[in-house]
Structure formats: structure tokens, C-alpha cells
Amino acid sequence: MYAIVEIQGQQFRAEAGKKLYVHHLGDEKNEGDTVEFSKVLLVDADGAITVGAPAVEGAKVVCEVETPLVKGEHVIVFKKKRRKGYRRLNGHRQQFTLLKVKEVIA
Secondary structure, three states, X not given: OEEEEEEOOXXXXXXXXXXXXXXXXXXXXXXXXXXEEOOEEEEEEOOEEEEOXXXXXXXXXXXXXXXXXXXXXXXXXXXXXXXXXXXXXXXXXXXXXXXXXXXXXX
């Protein structure tokens, strides 16, 4: 059984036991906290597919926060205009939260 769930504007395929890297949920979430997501767009229960319009009624995904703050890989942003002496170097590391899907309720 799996579900397509929307978490902070992104869609994820959630199955029991699977780990998800989602955009940082905020500082109020701690390790071991339980988080529920009710915006479930699709549920597949052993071949019986239910598609929501826009969400499936009564379905939710229950997750546990494994790591509240994980930094993604370093991305370099470099800008240059030739022959003008203009160079800018910036870096970025996206912040994520690691979730473990406990169960999909449909």
C-alpha cells in the first residue's frame, strides 16, 4: 500500500517504512515527534487505486521525525561578466527534515 502525499508544495510517494527528505518543517519539530499529513492525492491499496479531487477523504500519512535538520549538498552559484571585472561567488545548502513513514491510513 502506498500513497502520493503533498508535503509543503512537493509530492512524495509514501510507503510504510520508507524515509523521505522534505523541506525543513521548522524549529518546533524535534526528533521522535509524530507528524500527520492529510493532503493525500492518491492511494493504492493492493491494486485498488483511489484518486482524490483534490484530496482523498479520510486518508492520511503518519510520519516520525528522525532528524529535524539535515543540510543538503553545497551548490555553488557563480556569476561573471566577461571583460568587466564583475565576479560574484555564492554558495547555498538547502535545509531538509528526514521523516520515516510509519503508516498510511486510507
